[in-house]
Amino acid sequence: MSKPERQAPPAPLEYLRRWPIRAWLAVVAVFLYAPLITLMAFSFNNSRRNIVWRGFTLDYYVQVFQDQGLLTAFGNSLVIAAVSTVASVILGALTALTLWRFKFPGKPALEGALALPIVVPEICMGVAMLVFFTQVIPWPTSLAWPLNLGSIIISHISFSFSFVAIVIRARLASFNRELEEAAKDLGAGEWRILRDILVPHMWPGLLAGALLAFTLSLDDFVITFFTSGPDTTTFPVKVYSMVRFSVTPEVNAASTLLIIITVVLTAIALRLQGADVAKDAAGVA
Amino acid sequence: MEENWKRAKAVFAAMAGPPVFWLAAFFLVPLGIIWAYSFGENSSLTEIAINGTFANYVHAIQPLYLGIIVKSFWFAALTTALCLVVGFPVAIAITFAPEKTKAWLLLLIMLPFWTNLLIRTYALMAVLRTEGYINFALAFLWNSLGHLTAAFGHPLAAFTPLELLHNNFAVVFGLVYVQLPFMVLPLYAALDRLDRSLLEASLDLGAGHFTTFRRVVIPLATPGIISGIIVTLIPSVGAYLTPDLLGGPESLMIANVIERQFKTANNWPFGSALSFLLMYMTFIAIAVQAMVARNRRGAAR
Amino acid sequence: MTAKTIISFENVTKRFGKVVAVDDVSLSICEGEFFALLGPSGCGKTTLLRMLAGFETPSEGRILIDGEDVSRTPPNKRPVNMVFQSYAVFPHMSVADNVGYGLMVDGVLPAERSRRVEEALALVKLEGYGGRKPDQMSGGQRQRVALARALVKRPRVLLLDEPLSALDAKLREQMRSELSQLQEKVGVTFLFVTHDQDEALAMASRCAVMNRGLLQQVATPSDLYEFPNSRFVADFIGSVNLFEGRFEVDEADHAVVRAPELSTPVYLDHGVTGGRDATVWVALRPEKIELHKRGDGQGAPALGDAPDGHNVVPGVIRHISYLGSESVYEVELDQGRRVRTLRTNLTRRDQEDFTWDEPVWLAWHACSPAVLLS
Numbered sequence: 001m002s003k004p005e006r007q008a009p010p011a012p013l014e015y016l017r018r019w020p021i022r023a024w025l026a027v028v029a030v031f032l033y034a035p036l037i038t039l040m041a042f043s044f045n046n047s048r049r050n051i052v053w054r055g056f057t058l059d060y061y062v063q064v065f066q067d068q069g070l071l072t073a074f075g076n077s078l079v080i081a082a083v084s085t086v087a088s089v090i091l092g093a094l095t096a097l098t099l100w101r102f103k104f105p106g107k108p109a110l111e112g113a114l115a116l117p118i119v120v121p122e123i124c125m126g127v128a129m130l131v132f133f134t135q136v137i138p139w140p141t142s143l144a145w146p147l148n149l150g151s152i153i154i155s156h157i158s159f160s161f162s163f164v165a166i167v168i169r170a171r172l173a174s175f176n177r178e179l180e181e182a183a184k185d186l187g188a189g190e191w192r193i194l195r196d197i198l199v200p201h202m203w204p205g206l207l208a209g210a211l212l213a214f215t216l217s218l219d220d221f222v223i224t225f226f227t228s229g230p231d232t233t234t235f236p237v238k239v240y241s242m243v244r245f246s247v248t249p250e251v252n253a254a255s256t257l258l259i260i261i262t263v264v265l266t267a268i269a270l271r272l273q274g275a276d277v278a279k280d281a282a283g284v285a
Numbered sequence: 286m287e288e289n290w291k292r293a294k295a296v297f298a299a300m301a302g303p304p305v306f307w308l309a310a311f312f313l314v315p316l317g318i319i320w321a322y323s324f325g326e327n328s329s330l331t332e333i334a335i336n337g338t339f340a341n342y343v344h345a346i347q348p349l350y351l352g353i354i355v356k357s358f359w360f361a362a363l364t365t366a367l368c369l370v371v372g373f374p375v376a377i378a379i380t381f382a383p384e385k386t387k388a389w390l391l392l393l394i395m396l397p398f399w400t401n402l403l404i405r406t407y408a409l410m411a412v413l414r415t416e417g418y419i420n421f422a423l424a425f426l427w428n429s430l431g432h433l434t435a436a437f438g439h440p441l442a443a444f445t446p447l448e449l450l451h452n453n454f455a456v457v458f459g460l461v462y463v464q465l466p467f468m469v470l471p472l473y474a475a476l477d478r479l480d481r482s483l484l485e486a487s488l489d490l491g492a493g494h495f496t497t498f499r500r501v502v503i504p505l506a507t508p509g510i511i512s513g514i515i516v517t518l519i520p521s522v523g524a525y526l527t528p529d530l531l532g533g534p535e536s537l538m539i540a541n542v543i544e545r546q547f548k549t550a551n552n553w554p555f556g557s558a559l560s561f562l563l564m565y566m567t568f569i570a571i572a573v574q575a576m577v578a579r580n581r582r583g584a585a586r
Numbered sequence: 587m588t589a590k591t592i593i594s595f596e597n598v599t600k601r602f603g604k605v606v607a608v609d610d611v612s613l614s615i616c617e618g619e620f621f622a623l624l625g626p627s628g629c630g631k632t633t634l635l636r637m638l639a640g641f642e643t644p645s646e647g648r649i650l651i652d653g654e655d656v657s658r659t660p661p662n663k664r665p666v667n668m669v670f671q672s673y674a675v676f677p678h679m680s681v682a683d684n685v686g687y688g689l690m691v692d693g694v695l696p697a698e699r700s701r702r703v704e705e706a707l708a709l710v711k712l713e714g715y716g717g718r719k720p721d722q723m724s725g726g727q728r729q730r731v732a733l734a735r736a737l738v739k740r741p742r743v744l745l746l747d748e749p750l751s752a753l754d755a756k757l758r759e760q761m762r763s764e765l766s767q768l769q770e771k772v773g774v775t776f777l778f779v780t781h782d783q784d785e786a787l788a789m790a791s792r793c794a795v796m797n798r799g800l801l802q803q804v805a806t807p808s809d810l811y812e813f814p815n816s817r818f819v820a821d822f823i824g825s826v827n828l829f830e831g832r833f834e835v836d837e838a839d840h841a842v843v844r845a846p847e848l849s850t851p852v853y854l855d856h857g858v859t860g861g862r863d864a865t866v867w868v869a870l871r872p873e874k875i876e877l878h879k880r881g882d883g884q885g886a887p888a889l890g891d892a893p894d895g896h897n898v899v900p901g902v903i904r905h906i907s908y909l910g911s912e913s914v915y916e917v918e919l920d921q922g923r924r925v926r927t928l929r930t931n932l933t934r935r936d937q938e939d940f941t942w943d944e945p946v947w948l949a950w951h952a953c954s955p956a957v958l959l960s
Contacts, residue, residue: 013381013481013484013485014381015377015378015381020374021374021377021378022378024374024375024378025374025375025378025390028371028375028465029393031371031462031465032393032394032397032462032465032466033397034412035405035408035409035411035412035462036397036400036404036405036408038408038411038412038418039404039407039408039411042411052421090303091303091304091307092304094300094301094303094304095301095304097300098297098300098301098304100287101287101288101300102287102288102289102290102293102297102300102301103287103288103289103290104289104290104297104301110301110305113308113312113313114308116312116313116316117308117312119519119567119568119571120316120564120567121519121520121522121523121540121560121563121564121567122520122523122525122540123523123525123539123540123543123544123560123563124316124319124523124543124560124561124563124564125312125315125316127319127543127544127547127556127557127560128315128316128318128319128560129315130547131315131318131319131322131553131557132311132314132315132318135318136314136315136318154311155311157307157311158307158308158311158312161304161307165304176672176674178670178671178672178674179674179676179677181639181641181661181668181670181674182668182670182674182676182732182735183676183687183691184640184641184660184661184662185639185640185661185662185666185667185668185736186662186667186687186688186691186735186736186739187662187663187688187691187692187739188662188687188691189662190296192691196676196687197676200676200678201677201678203678215399218401219401219402219403221402221403221526222525222526222540226547226548236401236403239403239404239407240403240526243403243407243410243530244530247407247410247411247414251407252411255401255404255407255408258401258404259400259401259404262399262400262401263396263399266395266396266399270392
């Protein structure tokens with residue numbers, strides 16, 4: 001009685017207030033999160049058998065930080081992700097601006113080609129890159145770090161920048177061209193308009209694109225699997241080689257670290273630009 | 286109003302040049318090489334002669350490989366259907382949630398989508414394996430039951446763990462787990478665009494919720510449903526990691542066969558042909574989607 | 587006119603592909619005018635404005651500002667500034683940064699800049715709003731920001747694209763008078779585009795009416811209303827009854843037109859040049875037609891300025907719209923033609939004078955109708 005609104009029956013379209021929908025959501029949430037949460041929880045479990053809770057420990061994290069191979073792979077992954085993010089954002093922004101601003105013959109062809117890296121199955125792209133970097137431009141593996149990562153970085157840029165271009169293009173579509181005209185009317189030239197008006201508008205898109213490119217790169221296993229050599233493993237490739245043998249707490253610990261990095265990155269992006277970024281990033285899927 | 290490229294040729298070249306070059310050199314060329322290889326054969330251990338043969342494609346439709354292709358599709362179709370059934374109510378819940386809850390629910394769906402695929406697959410391994418959490422929980426229940434029945438003088442047999450991992454079930458379960466967010470997001474996007482008053486009109490005219498969904502929501506959300514199906518189906522058909530880690534010997538999918546041709550069997554031309562079969566099927570799926578979308582737009586006019 | 591011409595369009599034509607948006611328009615606008623470009627949507631008025639701002643280049647003809655050909659000058663180099671229909675207030679800048687943007691681009695030093703920004707904000711009654719972000723402001727306030735932003739650059743001409751269309755009715759009314767006052771205060775020539783005739787009549791000192799890319803008439807608001815030069819203008823500005831007819835008499839000091847839909851000829855107290863043997867149209871504004879009782883055999887009223895048997899026709903009231911300050915009567919004539927007349931409700935009982943299906947006389951003065959040749 002104290003909260004009469006609580007007792008009001010759900011309005012026709014308030015589906016979230018109906019119990020079957022709520023139950024369904026709960027089941028889906030458990031389905032999506034239970035494996036990940038148990039994985040993270042058991043990285044702190046003081047037991048190799050990994051099943052029964054035997055007390056809290058950070059031993060496995062210590063082991064991860066002492067595992068030279070894992071650390072190198074992790075460093076490789078970060079460098080690859082950073083470089084390919086920067087390049088993808090630049091290429092993606094250029095693509096988006098070109099498609100947004102110009103009318104030119106071959107525009108549909110470019111749009112189609114741009115969609116290819118998104119729709120082509122990863123495995124196909126992986127083997128194509130494998131052949132390309134063994135037959136056409138064999139990438140010298142003896143190069144100094146991080147140049148020896150070049151072939152992986154190039155492959156990552158190739159599949160990320162289309163995603164970035166689409167995110168930024170979607171953002172540009174909501175640009176009110178009168179803003180550009182207003183700036184021009186007030187005396188601004190090409191460069192000023194880009195700097196003062198367009199880039200600020202694109203900003204959430206650039207950020208969402210960067211986040212996407214970074215995650216895609218950090219996340220990628222299949223394509224990297226085909227382009228990496230013995231000295232150029234990335235974190236997922238390394239984890240894969242460990243996972244193939246067994247489920248161990250060290251892998252749990254390493255995975256937990258990666259999950260935390262992803263969550264933190266997402267949180268930062270959301271914090272920086274609020275809903276815009278989430279919306280732009282959701283627009284991809 | 287788009288500007289004609291001729292009015293600012295230098296700017297156009299500076300803007301379009303780098304991405305076009307990149308796309309051509311580091312994407313189209315590699316794919317082109319694979320495509321050429323698919324019409325070639327190994328002439329020596331390291332040389333491949335491109336001689337226009339269709340032998341690789343013929344090889345690919347032999348029963349052994351055809352079976353794997355069909356199975357890949359069957360797994361992908363099953364995955365897509367399950368994702369649709371599981372995802373639709375979720376998309377509806379998100380669409381009609383209050384603004385603030387909506388953001389949280391979207392995050393709930395998106396967060397796994399941002400999490401590393403390998404890690405998510407690995408997490409499932411830990412859940413499903415014979416020493417995994419499910420079997421552990423079942424064993425616990427069984428043993429408790431055993432104690433209970435033993436007290437009444439009927440001890441149960443020892444618990445035999447269920448084989449949940451390294452079989453076809455695990456592959457489909459894993460694919461659904463991995464692909465669910467890909468289905469929910471386009472469904473949500475389509476439902477969110479839907480004019481709410483259309484639903485209210487249907488309810489107002491006396492239709493129930495079920496009828497409203499069948500006659501109003503689903504027809505209008507069809508483009509979203511189709512794009513959800515496509516974005517779930519295509520990656521599922523070409524999935525590599527899930528069958529590799531969760532599947533058993535009998536759960537090989539196309540991607541695993543392709544990988545073997547390149548990494549162990551060293552039959553690149555055949556691997557290339559398989560890759561391109563996969564690509565052709567992808568393109569057909571997308572073309573079908575585009576045609577459906579165009580027809581609908583045409584009909585709407 | 588003694589005023590100095592500030593803008594001239596000389597035979598300006600603009601084509602988009604095959605579509606002719608602006609067709610051979612020549613027009614001069616004088617210093618200090620509050621000039622309206624009026625017309626239905628798609629008539630070319632916005633294109634004309636955008637050509638003046640520099641966002642479109644004319645396909646043919648020249649545009650002069652202060653006697654200088656600016657047809658090929660880019661917008662950022664023209665001495666005109668614009669208030670956009672969407673206001674185009676930069677969402678990521680504060681109000682002060684928005685207003686100061688044009689000055690910053692011109693390299694005006696910060697101290698001078700902030701002084702002029704304050705001044706401009708005061709001008710549009712937004713003192714103290716400099717630190718706000720556009721999304722914290724109402725539509726009306728955003729429009730003021732856009733006004734200040736354009737005016738702060740001291741343009742030779744301020745261009746306004748449908749300035750009031752995005753505001754609600756009450757605010758629109760208020761902004762009309764504010765814009766007029768603002769223009770008087772700053773003395774800058776204002777050129778605005780609108781599809782709303784009330785807006786044009788209320789604010790403008792002179793209007794140009796456009797239709798299908800062609801300039802139809804350029805005149806003061808009252809001349810446009812009282813002396814339209816075509817059926818289009820007569821019909822577009824306000825409400826009008828049009829009757830097709832031919833001249834029976836056309837002398838220097840009077841004329842008579844016979845219109846088949848009217849049972850009596852129309853007598854005019856002035857001659858008309860041209861159209862002697864062609865079809866002409868008599869335009870009668872609803873408020874210029876008087877209603878008189880006809881029931882119980884009441885005879886035709888005599889207005890005294892036309893010969894008997896002219897300018898009076900019988901009819902029956904078929905529809906009444908009571909609008910408060912006035913009532914609109916639809917009267918059916920014997921020939922079946924319906925005519926709109928308007929009567930101001932001078933007293934609280936006036937609307938009771940006439941009722942549905944009542945026989946009436948319609949009468950008008952010899953100086954009321956306009957004769958249109960096209």
